[in-house]
Amino acid sequence: MSNRSIIYSLICCFGLVACSTERGSNNSRSDVQDAPYILVLGTIQDAGSPHIGCDKICCSDIPDKACRKVSSLAIVDPQSNHYWILDATPDFPAQNRMARNELSEGGLVPTGIFLTHAHIGHYTGLMYLGREAKGSQNVPVYAMPRMDSFLRSNGPWSQLVDLNNIELKRLKADSAVQLTPDIRVTPFLVPHRDEYSETVGFRIEGPNKSALFIPDINKWTSWERSINDEVHQVDLAFIDATFYSEGELPGRSMSEIPHPFVVETRQLFEHEPDSIKNRIQFIHLNHSNPLLYNDSVQNELKQAGYRMAKSGGRYPL
Numbered sequence: 485m486s487n488r489s490i491i492y493s494l495i496c497c498f499g500l501v502a503c504s505t506e507r508g509s510n511n512s513r514s515d516v517q518d519a520p521y522i523l524v525l526g527t528i529q530d531a532g533s534p535h536i537g538c539d540k541i542c543c544s545d546i547p548d549k550a551c552r553k554v555s556s557l558a559i560v561d562p563q564s565n566h567y568w569i570l571d572a573t574p575d576f577p578a579q580n581r582m583a584r585n586e587l588s589e590g591g592l593v594p595t596g597i598f599l600t601h602a603h604i605g606h607y608t609g610l611m612y613l614g615r616e617a618k619g620s621q622n623v624p625v626y627a628m629p630r631m632d633s634f635l636r637s638n639g640p641w642s643q644l645v646d647l648n649n650i651e652l653k654r655l656k657a658d659s660a661v662q663l664t665p666d667i668r669v670t671p672f673l674v675p676h677r678d679e680y681s682e683t684v685g686f687r688i689e690g691p692n693k694s695a696l697f698i699p700d701i702n703k704w705t706s707w708e709r710s711i712n713d714e715v716h717q718v719d720l721a722f723i724d725a726t727f728y729s730e731g732e733l734p735g736r737s738m739s740e741i742p743h744p745f746v747v748e749t750r751q752l753f754e755h756e757p758d759s760i761k762n763r764i765q766f767i768h769l770n771h772s773n774p775l776l777y778n779d780s781v782q783n784e785l786k787q788a789g790y791r792m793a794k795s796g797g798r799y800p801l
């Protein structure tokens with residue numbers, strides 16, 4: 485067994501424990517090794533960490549700098565040797581490497597890229613596919629209609645389209661894209677600051693399990709759907725944990741950048757059993773979020789039954 489296989493098996497085991505739910509599968513490990521999985525490529529808000537101009541404790545002494553990449557997921561399918569990436573972040577080259585290192589064969593770039601919206605942490609990594617960088621050929625980029633128009637009509641993104649570095653494929657809300665016979669991704673609209681594009685979350689379904697990915701959303705109350713109902717319908721939920729609580733950004737009005745505070749999400753799930761709380765994997769943390777640098781806040785969250793998405797973590801689908 486190679487070192488990588490051993491590491492894979494160990495992490496796979498960990499992944500199974502970490503994601504065990506009341507709907508947990510009875511698969512043997514050999515089934516799981518062949519099964520597709522989600523690989524977490526990053527967990528930080530758009531602007532990353534260390535955050536520009538921040539000399540506070542959150543950014544001045546970071547023990548695990550290497551792990552602080554911007555929020556993104558990969559779907560990896562060892563059987564077909566394909567991988568797809570959800571959101572092209574400013575850390576895209578390193579994250580692309582993380583994903584392709586999972587496979588023994590396969591392409592140098594993703595089989596497809598799915599975009600949630602046009603804020604800097606979610607699409608600007610596309611620039612690395614252009615002439616100054618990879619100069620790729622027709623990488624499928626799945627985007628909603630406004631996002632698609634934004635990329636086609638504004639440089640430098642329009643050059644990626646003109647030079648066929650990327651091939652835009654239009655998403656339709658609530659309409660699934662089949663990646664393989666047993667993996668599919670479905671976008672759904674969520675309320676957010678939609679200056680340049682609409683914003684979507686994704687539902688990812690594999691042969692055994694399913695997951696939600698909602699890195700950015702306004703307050704849960706401004707969404708027509710119930711996050712509790714949505715979490716009940718999946719095995720894992722990678723959801724917006726940009727800010728922990730009110731008052732986190734002294735001198736800035738947090739009403740201009742509304743997100744569900746972690747404490748508000750916890751209130752909504754307060755009376756749910758641990759088997760439901762365990763499905764929540766908080767992601768997209770702002771550099772100011774104490775979950776990133778305060779062990780006691782982090783431990784208290786875990787004791788309450790919730791999880792934080794881990795960069796490099798694998799979650800079988």
Ligand SMILES: [Zn+2]
Pocket residue numbers: 529530603605606699700768
């Ligand atoms: Zn974001």
Ligand SMILES: [Zn+2]
Pocket residue numbers: 535538539540541542543544771772
């Ligand atoms: Zn900071």
Ligand SMILES: [Zn+2]
Pocket residue numbers: 601603676700
């Ligand atoms: Zn955003």
